[in-house]
Amino acid sequence: MHQTDICIKFAWNQVMQISVFHCISSKDVEETHAHPFVSTHYSRMAEEEWMVHPAFEMDGGNESLSIAAAAAYNVTVEEEDTWAQQQQEEEDSMRLKTVCIFWFEGVLVPVAGSAGLLGNVLSVMVLQSKDLDLTASFVNLLTTLCVFDSLFIVCVNLFYTLPIHSELYETELIPYLTPVLLPLVHIVLTGSVYTVVAVAVERYWIICGGGGGGGQQQQTGKRFVLAIVVFSSVYNINKFFEVSVEYATVEREVWNETYSAHHWVNVSQAQVAITSLRADPDYLKAIIIANFVVMVIVPLVILSACHVLTYRKIRENTRRHNAISSHQRRDDAMAMLFFIIIFFFVLCHSGKFVLNFYEISQVFYDEEDKRWPLWAFLLTRVNHFLLVINSSVNFFIYCFRDAKFRDTLIKLLGLKRCWESSPVTAATAAATARIGSSLGSATDTTRAETIELVSKASSKRQNGDKRNTSMV
Numbered sequence: 152m153h154q155t156d157i158c159i160k161f162a163w164n165q166v167m168q169i170s171v172f173h174c175i176s177s178k179d180v181e182e183t184h185a186h187p188f189v190s191t192h193y194s195r196m197a198e199e200e201w202m203v204h205p206a207f208e209m210d211g212g213n214e215s216l217s218i219a220a221a222a223a224y225n226v227t228v229e230e231e232d233t234w235a236q237q238q239q240e241e242e243d244s245m246r247l248k249t250v251c252i253f254w255f256e257g258v259l260v261p262v263a264g265s266a267g268l269l270g271n272v273l274s275v276m277v278l279q280s281k282d283l284d285l286t287a288s289f290v291n292l293l294t295t296l297c298v299f300d301s302l303f304i305v306c307v308n309l310f311y312t313l314p315i316h317s318e319l320y321e322t323e324l325i326p327y328l329t330p331v332l333l334p335l336v337h338i339v340l341t342g343s344v345y346t347v348v349a350v351a352v353e354r355y356w357i358i359c360g361g362g363g364g365g366g367q368q369q370q371t372g373k374r375f376v377l378a379i380v381v382f383s384s385v386y387n388i389n390k391f392f393e394v395s396v397e398y399a400t401v402e403r404e405v406w407n408e409t410y411s412a413h414h415w416v417n418v419s420q421a422q423v424a425i426t427s428l429r430a431d432p433d434y435l436k437a438i439i440i441a442n443f444v445v446m447v448i449v450p451l452v453i454l455s456a457c458h459v460l461t462y463r464k465i466r467e468n469t470r471r472h473n474a475i476s477s478h479q480r481r482d483d484a485m486a487m488l489f490f491i492i493i494f495f496f497v498l499c500h501s502g503k504f505v506l507n508f509y510e511i512s513q514v515f516y517d518e519e520d521k522r523w524p525l526w527a528f529l530l531t532r533v534n535h536f537l538l539v540i541n542s543s544v545n546f547f548i549y550c551f552r553d554a555k556f557r558d559t560l561i562k563l564l565g566l567k568r569c570w571e572s573s574p575v576t577a578a579t580a581a582a583t584a585r586i587g588s589s590l591g592s593a594t595d596t597t598r599a600e601t602i603e604l605v606s607k608a609s610s611k612r613q614n615g616d617k618r619n620t621s622m623v
Contacts, residue, residue, distance in 0.1 A: 244525055255532040257315040260539050264304040264312075267543020271297040271304075273560065274546045280559045286357060288372030289485060292350045295376045299343040300542035306336045307539055326396050326421035334390035341446065342383040343542065347496050348450050349375045351457040354486045359464045386445065389438075393429040396421050436514050443511045447504055454493055461486050488552045492545060499541030502534035 274297045277283070278290050310332045314321035353375065399422050402415045428434055465486055509527060523531075549556045 247525070248528060251529050251532045253315060255536045256311040259536050261308055261312050263536065263539050263543050264308055267304050267539065267546075268301055270543060270546025271301045273563075274549060276563060277549075277556055277559050280563070282559050282562075283553075283555050285485065286353075286372075288353050288375065289350070289357070291372030291376055292346060292353055295379065296343065296346040296350070296545065299339050299346055300545070302339040303336070303343055303542050304539055306332055306339060307535060310336060311535060322420065326423050329423045330391065330394050330396065333394060334387055337387040337390050338383045340538070341386060342379055344446060344450055344500075345379050345382065347493070348453050349379060350489060351454050351461075351493065354489055355457040355461050358461055358468075358486055389428075393426055394423055395426050397424040398422070439510045439514050443507050447507050451497075451504075454497075458490065458493060462490070484553070488548065491548050491552060495544050495548070496541060499537040499544075502530050502537050506530060506534060 275294055278285075278294050278297075283290075309328065310325075314325050353372070398419050400417050401420045403418045403420075404413050405416055406412075407414050506527060550560065
């Protein structure tokens, strides 16, 4: 064999070693050999039987490397570098996805969800108290919001968190639960969104429209709740027909007691599969458009309109503060509290809004490759955490913004005596009153209660002076 033939063989062997070096495991070697770049050179070497490559030319009877051969070699190296770079980018992307899923859905979601569940249960218990001086419709809607938020937290943890921490749950239970959990997640999320919308409409109706009697308000609240439950269920009923359970034969590693070693066996395992309905492109486009309108456009428009109109009415009531009743002042204070809830609602749903905007933009493109980009995948995981935060934060808003809610909660937990004996109680009440003033709520309940406490203290001091005078 000529010296040039040996050099050619060495060059092709180096290419193959580089190709195999980038494989993750020995099983991936077969996939590497199937790569177009590698398989092409394998076939060429087989055809030439390790003889002179076609890129080499004869020049005066002597074998020499021509300019064409050098160019072909450079192209080969560039192709290999590009493919290796793509493989590295895919590995980095997969590693980033794994870390994001673990921390957001495996750690932060259950932590925030646990606090949210406790807060929602306490909120329901406090809202049933008559000491809060709230309208019946408002109480019914806030209670419904707590129920929807609690169900959403439970469903998200069952669907996203538990499979991360339990392989048995992921392989044996989640395939059977997915056809039920997936629709439930959408139903309770829709119910939560439109309960917030209903509360905004109810506040506008009470403050701007005058509301009605207690019995009428209670009936109105029940009608709101019934309409929300029915609409959320009907709108998402198609989700029950989008996925199904199928069985496939997979390899599973088991422990053999006889040989004291692991071996692979073929077993039948349940897997989640999309149905023909979900795979239909026309159906998918219709769902994306409907979701964008129903879950983004309609809630934002109604919330914005009710917020502006209600705020104008509250400012008008503030200018004539002495001319309105205590119930009206209480309704205005609850409206200001609800404005904070709306702010957190929009903030925590911003990730979902961005993803819906991206989905609707992709509907009008006919590109075959519509893979979910990396930023959208990561934002989806962050969005799950933000939605859980939104379902957990309302209890803390109630405690921070409403003194009557705090007092009722303290009484419910049996901490009233400890609270009253605390030396920081007076300072906390004064600081809360200042915060309420800075937030622009001229009808804050804390301020009214502070005035009431001052008047009581003055009356007690006057009675004490009278007793002292009589004793003298």
